[in-house]
Amino acid sequence: xxxxxxxxxxxxxxxxxxxxxxxxxxxxxxxxxxxxxxxxxxxxxxxxxxxxxxxxxxxxxxxxxxxxxxxxxxxxxxxxxxxxxxxxxxxxxxxxxxxxxxxxxxxxxxxxxxxxxxxxxxxxxxxxxxxxxxxxxxxxxxxxxxxxxxxxxxxxxxxxxxxxxxxxxxxxxxxxxxxxxxxxxxxxxxxxxxxxxxxxxxxxxxxxxxxxxxxxxxxxxxxxxxxxxxxxxxxxxxxxxxxxxxxxxxxxxxxxxxxxxxxxxxxxxxxxxxxxxxxxxxxxxxxxxxxxxxxxxxxxxxxxxxxxxxxxxxxxxxxxxxxxxxxxxxxxxxxxxxxxxxxxxxxxxxxxxxxxxxxxxxxxxxxxxxxxxxxxxxxxxxxx
Ligand code: SAH
Numbered sequence: 001x002x003x004x005x006x007x008x009x010x011x012x013x014x015x016x017x018x019x020x021x022x023x024x025x026x027x028x029x030x031x032x033x034x035x036x037x038x039x040x041x042x043x044x045x046x047x048x049x050x051x052x053x054x055x056x057x058x059x060x061x062x063x064x065x066x067x068x069x070x071x072x073x074x075x076x077x078x079x080x081x082x083x084x085x086x087x088x089x090x091x092x093x094x095x096x097x098x099x100x101x102x103x104x105x106x107x108x109x110x111x112x113x114x115x116x117x118x119x120x121x122x123x124x125x126x127x128x129x130x131x132x133x134x135x136x137x138x139x140x141x142x143x144x145x146x147x148x149x150x151x152x153x154x155x156x157x158x159x160x161x162x163x164x165x166x167x168x169x170x171x172x173x174x175x176x177x178x179x180x181x182x183x184x185x186x187x188x189x190x191x192x193x194x195x196x197x198x199x200x201x202x203x204x205x206x207x208x209x210x211x212x213x214x215x216x217x218x219x220x221x222x223x224x225x226x227x228x229x230x231x232x233x234x235x236x237x238x239x240x241x242x243x244x245x246x247x248x249x250x251x252x253x254x255x256x257x258x259x260x261x262x263x264x265x266x267x268x269x270x271x272x273x274x275x276x277x278x279x280x281x282x283x284x285x286x287x288x289x290x291x292x293x294x295x296x297x298x299x300x301x302x303x304x305x306x307x308x309x310x311x312x313x314x315x316x317x318x319x320x321x322x323x324x325x326x327x328x329x330x331x332x333x334x335x336x337x338x339x340x341x342x343x344x345x346x347x348x349x350x351x352x353x354x355x356x357x358x359x360x361x362x363x364x365x366x367x368x369x370x371x372x373x374x375x376x377x378x379x380x381x382x383x384x
Pocket of ligand 1: 196197200204219220221222223224225240241242243246266267268269288289290
């Protein structure tokens, strides 16, 4: 018998609305100690289904399956296989296979990098069934090796240790990946997230198709956008990034592609101000900053930061030039983001067309009932 968790009426309503998280305050009764699978019931004792239980987290339950469905080894494998089967038509050898809540597997991330896979176990409940999940990944995806990037800070809220471990096989330091016409070097052990920013894949391909003339990639990291711009036929590509290490990595990838990118180690805010003041112009600009709004309180300051960047970029667009701009802050909602862009265009004194609204690549499914699955907002803009 699995331990039991009993929902309050409000908890049951929340679940009915399609959100898989149940908070501490929405529970009537809970096992109290061991993380792992629990049987969920409503206040009258009616069995509802199975969830992951995290005794130390504000998010106590993460919903898995309704009553009558056994959450066993076969279930995990079926779920991972189903998620993998939904990823079709991807023009890259690296992509996300399991996007946690977005694929009905809360707190589990699985990314594929060529022959290898990298996973993250982001809740205590999931960690408790780690062996079964690892077996499911092995059976469904048959990677040569599986790395667990369990060093994400959110694990602390689950009172889980942070570590990078190999679950099975051997996983190299860098993995060469193809993305459209570009090759890049994912760094599964030491890179951001699981080794690369896979969520921007489709946006990088889009931007690569626009490449021409002078192109600028700001907040470049390993040069994801810059490589596509250079390979796409830009006359000149400049990449601005504060991390010297990231720029060195980008230089290796540029060599691999036989292209030239001018890496500039600088604070993007200072660099953009100076370039705009100097009257620089660009045919394509990419702004892909880190999340400025870490919580709701920092929202206003974050929006001011985004506006400053976008305003300066808009000023520097050549007539007909494109700006691809984005925000990955969960707390900056779409409405906030577009209002900020409007204000920036106004202050820049430019007529700016909204060419296309963008989000994360389709292998990062965003659920309408689970806003947390869709943090990345992007816009392709054009100066008229
Ligand atoms: N565009 C990249 C991902 C960018 S991640 C891709 O598609 O792969 C954001 C990057 O911004 C990080 O590499 C970080 O080092 C850099 N960064 C953060 N603050 C910065 C600042 N003030 N100036 C310049 N770069 C900064």
